[in-house]
Amino acid sequence: QIDEEEVVAFSVPSYACLRRTTLDNHNPVLTDALSLLAENAELSDEDGRGVAFRRAAAVLKALPEPVTGVTQLRGLPCLGGHSLRVIRDILENGASSEVEFTKQSERFKALKVLTGIFGVGAKTAERWIRDGIHSLHQLQESGQTLNRAQQAGLEHYDDLKQPVTKAEADAIGEIVEEAVVSVLPGAQITLIGGFRRGKLTGHDVDFLITHPEEGREVGLMPKVVSWLESQGFLLYQKTTRNSYLEAKDGPARPPSNIDRFERCFSIFKLAEAEKRGTMQTENTPEDTCRLAAHSQATDEGPQRTKPAGGRRRWRAVRVDLVVSPISQFAFALLGWTGSKLFERELRRWAGHEKAMSLSSHALYDNNQGRYLRATSEEEIFTHLGLEYIPPSERNA
Numbered sequence: 001q002i003d004e005e006e007v008v009a010f011s012v013p014s015y016a017c018l019r020r021t022t023l024d025n026h027n028p029v030l031t032d033a034l035s036l037l038a039e040n041a042e043l044s045d046e047d048g049r050g051v052a053f054r055r056a057a058a059v060l061k062a063l064p065e066p067v068t069g070v071t072q073l074r075g076l077p078c079l080g081g082h083s084l085r086v087i088r089d090i091l092e093n094g095a096s097s098e099v100e101f102t103k104q105s106e107r108f109k110a111l112k113v114l115t116g117i118f119g120v121g122a123k124t125a126e127r128w129i130r131d132g133i134h135s136l137h138q139l140q141e142s143g144q145t146l147n148r149a150q151q152a153g154l155e156h157y158d159d160l161k162q163p164v165t166k167a168e169a170d171a172i173g174e175i176v177e178e179a180v181v182s183v184l185p186g187a188q189i190t191l192i193g194g195f196r197r198g199k200l201t202g203h204d205v206d207f208l209i210t211h212p213e214e215g216r217e218v219g220l221m222p223k224v225v226s227w228l229e230s231q232g233f234l235l236y237q238k239t240t241r242n243s244y245l246e247a248k249d250g251p252a253r254p255p256s257n258i259d260r261f262e263r264c265f266s267i268f269k270l271a272e273a274e275k276r277g278t279m280q281t282e283n284t285p286e287d288t289c290r291l292a293a294h295s296q297a298t299d300e301g302p303q304r305t306k307p308a309g310g311r312r313r314w315r316a317v318r319v320d321l322v323v324s325p326i327s328q329f330a331f332a333l334l335g336w337t338g339s340k341l342f343e344r345e346l347r348r349w350a351g352h353e354k355a356m357s358l359s360s361h362a363l364y365d366n367n368q369g370r371y372l373r374a375t376s377e378e379e380i381f382t383h384l385g386l387e388y389i390p391p392s393e394r395n396a
């Protein structure tokens, strides 16, 4: 698919899974602008527009140097009229009026704040905004009923807004590892998500858990969660059971991209000791601007562990755990490493170009009418007729 002819302006293949997208992006102003419009579309339930802006941003992320004029972009894929208008505005005027307008809009600001609460999606935020709720304060005053996730999200809002560092991700990895091998010797954990792609920070930490013997992983998640809970590491958790095998429309049909693994959305309580002393020298009180969330205090509420008058010695961190049987491990690894757009493009490539259906569980060949097995990501790329792209180059 990639032709070798000398490029004059820029040239990139239209599928993100044919491109190598590293973290060093030569056009951050342009990609931030397009990403903001993508986010606004997604928050406004306009997913189609959201994907269009994400694709446009991803094309610019793949360029080898900064764009200086729109003529360089001639012939590039995924740049629609709307995206080009935004790019031209920035290149010629230093800013895009649409982006600036969106950033300043009360609606966008409110959507950002409210969906910034763990457990709150675009639909809920939309409903609250219609009820005149634009801020955390207004939400707290409103008497809206919050579910358990939202209560935890509000309670730990400030912490969860703080990007998670790689050091914190590693510290949590050690805890999860200890949990996993304690309850099932031989079980293995792998860091997935953004950190596997080499990101230095993330909004959460993602782990994939498996065991080399098929079937041994069954029932593992509740045990891991119990262990973590008993050690006081969890501020919140919600475990959902594996439904892939149970699902009536499961293996017989092309797998959908809805995930059916046993997984756990959690909020970890990461103590400073676990952060390897990175905060030891800091002595500013971090908890002065904490929200007085009026959720039902959990039995392990922050107030209890906070030394009287002193600063807290821990922070809340979002952690996602996924358990996969070893037979699906390569698909789970590929599906959970991201980026989200890279994953979407892989599935689009599989479906449109190869008549295959790719999910985080399996790869189905519609022409052959069978599943294609794989024990590594490399094998999946080969099945798909793609050159292997390592995680660090999947940052589309």
Ligand code: GTP
Pocket (backbone or CB within 6 Å): 192, 193, 194, 195, 199, 201, 202, 203, 204, 205, 206, 257, 258, 259, 320, 335, 336, 337, 338, 339, 340, 343, 360
């Ligand atoms: P940050 O956490 O912001 O650093 O980025 P990230 O790339 O790690 O994003 P996130 O943690 O949201 O997701 C990690 C990967 O898991 C992405 O590739 C997602 O596509 C994938 N993912 C997240 N939720 C689901 C899900 O419900 N099903 C499946 N199959 N994949 C998911």
Ligand code: MN
Pocket (backbone or CB within 6 Å): 193, 194, 195, 202, 203, 204, 205, 206
């Ligand atoms: Mn993540």
Ligand code: MN
Pocket (backbone or CB within 6 Å): 193, 204, 205, 206, 320
């Ligand atoms: Mn995640």
